[in-house]
Amino acid sequence: MSNYKKTTLAAALALAAAAPLAHAAGSFDAFVSAAAGMDSTDYSYFYNAYYYGSPSTSQTAFDNNVASFRATAEYTDPSNFGGQLDYVYTSHDLDNGWYDNQTHDIAGHVFYRGKDWLAGGLIQHRSFEVDGGEGGSSVKPKITLFGVEAQKQFGSNFSLYGQLGYQHLNYQNWDWKLKGWAGSVEGRYFINDNFLIKAGVNYGEAKDDASCCGNYWNWNDKFSGTAYELGAEYRFAGSPFSVFGSYSRLEQKYNFNETGAGGEWYHGSDKYTTDQFMVGVKLSVGKDSLRSRNNEGASLNPMNLMSHVISQY
Secondary structure, three states: OOHHHHHHHHHHHHHHHHHHHHHHHOEEEEEEEEEEEEEEEEEEEEEEEOOOOOOEEEEEEEEEEEEEEEEEEEEEOOOOEEEEEEEEEEEEEEOOOOOOEEEEEEEEEEEEEOOOEEEEEEEEEEEEEEOOOOOOOOEOOEEEEEEEEEEEEEOOOEEEEEEEEEEEEEEHHHOEEEEEEEEEEEEEEEEEOOEEEEEEEEEEEEEEEEEEOOOOEEEEEEEEEEEEEEEEEEEOOOOOEEEEEEEEEEEEEEEEEEEEOOOOEEEEEEEEEEEEEEEEEEEEEOOOOHHHHHHHOOOOOOOOHHHOOOOOO
């Protein structure tokens, strides 16, 4: 059995075993989900340097295979204080053989839930592993985020969910420390108890002033990105299983400016526009409908750090 299947089975068994114990003391909700899909990226590049007669530009397109796994558990005690824990694994396999990458996200939420609202905070940690391509060494940066979040129901069919946080990327090999913020807003509309349509937008940016090589090189970098998502989920009546699908569009930009103590300079930008399609299946334990999960269960999400889209189901 593959490690992926073992992880999925172990998580499902653990959630099923914990459910009757948690219900005795408070409200428990949990799920595991797996998704697969593909995305298509248009990439453009601008680069100039002190020894260039004119700027260098290029443009290309490539397709990627995407897979993700998520496990989430939530508990609310009788006082309406609660917590939620998420784990998300995402893999991108690029068709050009360059920069295949995997991410691991762990997010913890604490909150207070009112009659038709929720407010709380979250902390999230992401580890990357990016293949250097053509024998290049792997890059393994890490991101940590601290944030706040809130959810509000409007009637029985519609709710809004928002997050705002401070993110910090650290890559010690280059003394590379990007700092910035990220925010998201998501609207959820319920056709019925078990049919959900949602749409959201996420924006994030991070900047860096850093140096390396005994302070010989100094640079100023800025990442910015916007992600748009449209999705739907349907849970089969009387069943713990649901199916979902989503479309996301991601627009990212990276600007850099490097200077050397000997008068050298480099500057340029990378632009990525990605269209992503995902489909998946979810196994739930706890709440008996999608609407009840949204109103009183595991309704929170990890954030799209650096506007890198991850499975939010």
